[in-house]
Amino acid sequence: MSTGAILLVEDNPDDVTLTLRALKSQRVTNDVIVANDGVAALEHLFGSETTPAAPELPSVVLLDLKLPKVDGLEVLARIRGDERTRFLPVVILTSSDEDRDVIEGYRLGANSYVRKPVDFVQFADAARQLGLYWLLINRAPPAPRRP
């Protein structure tokens, strides 16, 4: 079973603040784990030589595409390429509305693609709907057994 946590992969602190605020203002009370780049996100999910992986998987990953070190599409590819996280819901949340980003995101197995609006009111509304859908309405896949 998932913890009901949200993994927010986002490098821009303003966006982190605003996203957290939007989620909070929409009564989304689930834990939000923030990863500031792709490496941090992968460490959280799979662990590293120094830190172990998180014991439980998040309910949903909100993934920005333009990230330092390892970019969002590569993080997505690694998530889908690992048996443990193969079915983990991933929502791409990004500024880009380039067709090739959208297509590449879906090709790599994103569950959803949401473009961040400039208007904060609209952004907050989108965050609310995302939380509602992925945390309450959507039935998450059963968690795989940890080895």
Next chain:
Amino acid sequence: MTVPHPPGESAPRRPPRRLPVRLRLPLVIGGLLAIVVAAYSWAAYDGVRRASTRVAQERLAAAASQILGLLDANVTALDSTAQALAGNRDIRAFALAPSAARRAAAERALRPGAADRAEVTAAALVSADGRPLAAFGDTARWADHSAGSGGTGGVGALRRAGDSLEYSVAAPVSAGGRVAGYVVQWRRMASSARSRDALNQLIGAGARLYLGDSAGGVWSDFAGPVAAPVEHLAPSGRVVGSRGASGDFLAIARPVARTPWVLLVTIPEATVLAPARAWLRGGLLVGIVVLAIGLLAAWALSRSLTGPLIRMTREAEALAAEAAGGAPPAAPGAGGDELDRLATAFATMAVKVREAQRELEARVAQRTAELAERNRALVAANAELDAFAYSVSHDLRAPLRSIDGFSQVLLEDSAARLDAAARDALQRVRAASQRMGLLIDDLLALSRLTRADMRVASVDLSALAREVTAELERSAPERRVAVTIAPELSARGDPRLLRVALENLLGNAWKYTGRTPEARIEFGATARDGAPAFFVRDNGAGFDMQYAAKLFGAFQRLHPAGEFDGTGVGLAIVHRVITRHGGRVWAEGAVGRGATFYFTLEPPLGGREVT
């Protein structure tokens, strides 16, 4: 650029110097004609000459026979005359028994009668042993003749006597079975001009009759003594060619019976051959005319044959010269005839054409390489543009979100501490950042239009316009707009791009009729320069035609931002789409009276598929 000559085709071989065909052809034809004319003339001349000669021979033989007949009759008459004289009583009496008295009677008898007086020059009575007994006239030549005619009587030989010829005719005076003596008459050979003419007519013009003695020493033409007309001829009775003082003759000689005379008939070869020569002259004349006509015809023919050749040669030489870069053709016409020149020119031209072709190929290869290079540069530039747009899309919007978001945070969290002016300022900050977001989106859309591939298909513009207006009506159900869309308008183009264009044009019409009561929007087509020009017409705010040229530039707006919203990119997008289709877009309008936007989707002359 230079291309090296491959070996073996550098310079066409120089032909040996020869007469031009233009001259050679007439010369050959003329030569052949001349040979034919000469051979034909000679054959004709020879035939006519043989025929003339044969006719002349026959005529000579016939004439000789006739004349001999006449002479024979004459000889008979002469013999009779002499015998009659020998039978004269006085002469016989004197011969049997000479006496002075009888001599006078005998000499009277010897005197010729009136008929013979012109001819008989002398007469004598000689004894059987040759002594003269009685005489009349000059008998000085007596001795000669007694021998010549002695004994037997008959006609004697011819002999010259002054400017005439004489001959003797003798007859024996017989008495009692014994010859007592001979009567001899000397006659001058004479014939009247008339009888000669008659003879000549008998034997034909140009022929001559001669009488001579068998020894050939004395000759007469019946009028008087003449030199030997031809070289000595045996009286064979055959016609033969012979040489005379005045040229060559055909001649026949026959002995005159009972006389020592020879009849000679001659005709000059020139006379015999005159018809043949005339024929030859005529034939040669005709031949020369034929030759002249043939030469003219051959000349004309050769001109008509070589004319095109020469022109072709000139063209080829000019082409070769052109290919050589305007340099004059190498020694035009040096040596050889037209065909050689043509061949040379062709060879030169072929070399030049091959060079030009090689050069062209090299240039094409170079251009292709350049194009490939440019294409690579273009691809690189496009990639850069892509990266730029990508960066804009990501990075320019993020700060805007922060500005808008934190303004909202302030408005929400610190509303109590802010006065109305501060709240208004924050609202303006938010509006500005949202507007900038829209601008960035539109810019990206325009940039994407520039880069997107075109997929050309048949597009139902009427259906597209209906879909777009339906969307507009759904977005603002409260508005009442009379939309008219002409049916069955279609064109070839990219459906996605044309939809974008129509969205912008119809969206503009929709927007600028927002304050117009009884708003009308029309989509239709009209003919312009033979191609359909589609249009979107509205009765909205319109624009000042003075600024029509500025309409299609990006971020150009003719209305204040407060009046109608928008970024000013829409018409730039339309312009971009129409231009990529090879078409044209323009607008007509007036302030307060609406606007009409026209566009075509093909160049006026058509035929260019824009991809």
